[in-house]
Amino acid sequence: MSARNPAGTPGFALHLHAHLPYVRHRDAGTFAEDWLFEALVECYVPLLASWKHLADEGIPFHIHLSMTPTLLAMIEDPVIGIRFEKYITDRLSLLEDEANRGVPEIAEAITLYRRRLTLARRVWDGAEGDITRLVRELTASGHLTLLASAATHALLPVLATDEMRRLQIALGIAEHVRAFGDRPAGFWLPECGYGAGVDAALADEGIKYTILEAHGIAGGLPGGTPAGEAISCPNGVVAFPRDGELSGKVWNREGGYPGDGRYRDFYRDLGYDDPARAARILDGFDAPRPTGLKFHRITSVEIPSAKKEPYSPREARLATQYHAAHFLDCIKTRSSELAKQSPGSIPLAAFDAELFGHWWFEGPWFLESVIRAAHLSEIEMHSLDAARRRAPARVVRPSPSSWGSGGYFETWIDPANDWMYPALHRIERGLARDLRGPARNDAPNLVPAVRELMLAQASDWAFLIKAGNVAEYARSRFLEHEGEAVYLAESRDPEDPRPFLFPELAAVLERVRREWNVRQFAGR
Amino acid sequence: MNANAKAKLRGEDRVDILVRAPGSLFVYWTLDGPSSRAERDAIGDVAFFDRAWVLRIENVDRNERFDLPVDPHAGRIHVDVTPGFHYRADLGLATLTPAEPFAPATSELPCAPAPAIPATVVPVGLVSSAFRAMLGSPTSWVE
Numbered sequence: 170m171s172a173r174n175p176a177g178t179p180g181f182a183l184h185l186h187a188h189l190p191y192v193r194h195r196d197a198g199t200f201a202e203d204w205l206f207e208a209l210v211e212c213y214v215p216l217l218a219s220w221k222h223l224a225d226e227g228i229p230f231h232i233h234l235s236m237t238p239t240l241l242a243m244i245e246d247p248v249i250g251i252r253f254e255k256y257i258t259d260r261l262s263l264l265e266d267e268a269n270r271g272v273p274e275i276a277e278a279i280t281l282y283r284r285r286l287t288l289a290r291r292v293w294d295g296a297e298g299d300i301t302r303l304v305r306e307l308t309a310s311g312h313l314t315l316l317a318s319a320a321t322h323a324l325l326p327v328l329a330t331d332e333m334r335r336l337q338i339a340l341g342i343a344e345h346v347r348a349f350g351d352r353p354a355g356f357w358l359p360e361c362g363y364g365a366g367v368d369a370a371l372a373d374e375g376i377k378y379t380i381l382e383a384h385g386i387a388g389g390l391p392g393g394t395p396a397g398e399a400i401s402c403p404n405g406v407v408a409f410p411r412d413g414e415l416s417g418k419v420w421n422r423e424g425g426y427p428g429d430g431r432y433r434d435f436y437r438d439l440g441y442d443d444p445a446r447a448a449r450i451l452d453g454f455d456a457p458r459p460t461g462l463k464f465h466r467i468t469s470v471e472i473p474s475a476k477k478e479p480y481s482p483r484e485a486r487l488a489t490q491y492h493a494a495h496f497l498d499c500i501k502t503r504s505s506e507l508a509k510q511s512p513g514s515i516p517l518a519a520f521d522a523e524l525f526g527h528w529w530f531e532g533p534w535f536l537e538s539v540i541r542a543a544h545l546s547e548i549e550m551h552s553l554d555a556a557r558r559r560a561p562a563r564v565v566r567p568s569p570s571s572w573g574s575g576g577y578f579e580t581w582i583d584p585a586n587d588w589m590y591p592a593l594h595r596i597e598r599g600l601a602r603d604l605r606g607p608a609r610n611d612a613p614n615l616v617p618a619v620r621e622l623m624l625a626q627a628s629d630w631a632f633l634i635k636a637g638n639v640a641e642y643a644r645s646r647f648l649e650h651e652g653e654a655v656y657l658a659e660s661r662d663p664e665d666p667r668p669f670l671f672p673e674l675a676a677v678l679e680r681v682r683r684e685w686n687v688r689q690f691a692g693r
Numbered sequence: 694m695n696a697n698a699k700a701k702l703r704g705e706d707r708v709d710i711l712v713r714a715p716g717s718l719f720v721y722w723t724l725d726g727p728s729s730r731a732e733r734d735a736i737g738d739v740a741f742f743d744r745a746w747v748l749r750i751e752n753v754d755r756n757e758r759f760d761l762p763v764d765p766h767a768g769r770i771h772v773d774v775t776p777g778f779h780y781r782a783d784l785g786l787a788t789l790t791p792a793e794p795f796a797p798a799t800s801e802l803p804c805a806p807a808p809a810i811p812a813t814v815v816p817v818g819l820v821s822s823a824f825r826a827m828l829g830s831p832t833s834w835v836e
Contacts, residue, residue: 327711364712365803388809568806569712576810577714587769590711591721 179504180549181415182515182556184233184380186357187213187522188322190629190646191239191670197252198453201642205243206256207461209300210289212526215533217303218292223540224312230540231550234304234522235316235357238344239627241301242670245348250298255452257290263450263462267439274479275464281482282462301348308349314552316355317345317376320671323626324581326364326569329594332601332685335370337623339681342374343673354378354554359628360581361385361411361519361572368402368567373684376406378557380519383410385570394565397507397514401562408567409553412516415503418496419520419529426492427529430467431484435528437465437474463530489531493538497548515551519572586634589647596622596654603658604682605689616675617665618657625650704730708748708784708798715776715808720748720800721769722784728797742766745787753802754778760787777807 189208192201223230243249261283268279296302307313319325320340328334338356346352354377358367363385371379378399386394386408394400399409419425440447440460448454465477466485500516507514525532543550573580582590600619603612625647633643653666706726711719733741746765750772751758763770763784774780780803785796 329709384809388807568809570806570809575714577806578712579714579717582711582713582719584771587719587721587771590719591709591723591768594709595705595723 178547178549179501180515180551181500181504182233182409182517182551182553183231184235184316184357184411184517184519184553185216185522185525186235186237186318186519187240188235188237188318188359189240189243189523190322190627191242191624193243193246193249196453197255198451200458200639202249202252203256203459203461205240205249206253207459208523208527209244209253209293210257210260210285210461211530212523212533213300214289214292215285215526216522216536217300217307218288219533219537220307220312221303223537224307224310228540228544229550230312230544231314231552232312233314233316233355233553235318236301236304236345236348237318237322237359238320238341238671239322241344241348244300245298246669247298250293253293253298254290257286259451260461261286263439263447263460266446266450267462267464277482278464278480305349308351314355314554315345315349315351315353316357317342317353318357319359320344321623321627322359322629323623324360324362324571324578324628324631325358325367325370326362326571327578327581327590328626329597330601331366331370332604332681333597333622333626334366335373335681336604336619336677337626338370338374338376340623340671340674340677342376343677344671347673354557355380361570362578362628363408363567363571364569368406368408369404371406372402372404378407378409378553380411380517380553381408381567382570382572382576383413384576385567386410386565388568388570389565390568391565394563395507395511395514397516398511399514399557399562400565400567403564403566407557407562409517409556411519411572412503412507415496415499415516415518416520418499419518419524419532419535426496426535427524427532428467428470429488429492430469431481431488432467433463433480433485433530434465434467434474434477435463435530437477438463485531486534489535490538493535493542496535496539497542497546500543500548515556517553580635581628581631583631583635585637585640586631589631589634589651592651593622593625596651596658597626600654600658604678605685612658613663614657614660614665616678617667618654619678620667620671620674621650621654621657623671625654706797708782708800710780710782710800710803712803712805713771715806716773718750718772718774718780718782718803718805719769720750720772720782722748722765722798723768724765724784724797726797732797747785747787748772749783749785750774751781751783752778753781762787774805776805779804 189205192204194202264279264282292300304313308315318341319337323337325334325337342353356371356376356379358379361380361382363381386400397410399407401407438459439462441457444457447460464480466480468478503516507516525536570576571578600622603615630643630647634640704725705723706728708720708722713719742765746763747760748763748770749758749760755778782800783796784798
């Protein structure tokens, strides 16, 4: 099947995947919780505000969005809400302190940050701390299509058991339904990771379509699928190929738009330039680390951090206009190329949502420019759910694949992090065996043990250990959850360290266990 | 969790394969299950671990195999293979004979995929004049 564009005009589909690992800690002020707050200020709120603005203007657009249960759990946590308010207040104080220095070269950036922080507070307060309300509104108006994703962002192909793959998917869907109301037709695979058994688990949970890396479909059996063409997995789940060339315009570290010298430099930060001043104003700031306040532009990748030039939001914003225009040129070219190979195929660009605003500070401006320019030039933003219904699909068994470096699983199974899997799989197999039988009174901690195991399965830990930047934090988080899972599985005293996290877990476990038992009796 | 499941959490003789990439497998093993325990009880820990352990990698589709000497304590290894075939791993002793038939663990049978990464990359080029003309003024949803 192709993702058909009946009118034959250029078009594309866009998916953004919003995810952070569960980084809520008992104590406030941890650097990991700052990841969430920075993403809220720089990414989630600006994107939602931008989309709301466009929708109110009557500009048509269509974006696919997934938000993981770990991210949703943190956003809806009232303690996080209180800490976010403090984060904004502290950053505004630090910003005023910086403004009082009277450095004219960064005045424009200070104004921008002040507005961003104020906007975040206004949107957060306006939604009473529930920004998923904005997501629901944009979904109801037809501007967003929501996809579910795995419960804790496990890389599904490297799990040891079908049972745990199924639970990651089932809980991801259940938490999605709890947050947004509607059952999703689409599912975003963490890290775009596909392997044997994944599509069967998706089909078991009623999922209709997903997104794979293009080489996962090109390398499938039988071969010969034209580039850009969606396929049907043997069990009926439709898989759309992520267009590597189009996505690479934004994604590629070298040559991608975010590397332009006019854009804000991600690494140089007030927290490194003047940690003593940051520590005086920010609670919990006990060592040099990012504050989110960055006043320099990339300038050039060859230039050392100390010699970066001051950041000009005005110039950066203009750059997003040109890059948006170039991106749409590429969409036109790509549409034409794909149409020659498979008439009506739609190029699909998919990204981490955090790329837009967090890693690439100007990303929300870029996306808004893309949407406006697409509207003016009659480039359609397509719905995957509509596309999957339009044409018959050729049946292909996809190849294992991911969107990580190398295209397979080398990032998550590396000499730096491979020690995680024997321990992880041992507890996974043990709990899976327990889940296959009927519920028992002598396993009082099955639900919390599975929850801790799922938290240990997050692909983030292996990724961060391999990347090395915050490897020790990732290692300790993995060991904490893996150790808790083992302890809870073997303890006969009822206890639950995180009873508030994933309210749907007990019901999902019960439902899936019941279905397994029925199948077992039916001989499947 | 029942006693049987708890025992399985604590001790197994098994070898597992994870596919890293078309030409690379990650193989790991544990030797603390009933089979190993019985052998260790019979000959002692030193003799048990001090023997010539090998990991046998079998290309099942081609009926080919090769052996890699391994340290049983290491517990894991990365193995380069030819893409596109099914592989099985056996952990055992280099001197397998009918008189010494100890091979405690065999993996399941995953397939290393054939590589299918497209090599073409579209370079970032110039913005067309048509799109330049189409662009409006910067928007003002926040700033």
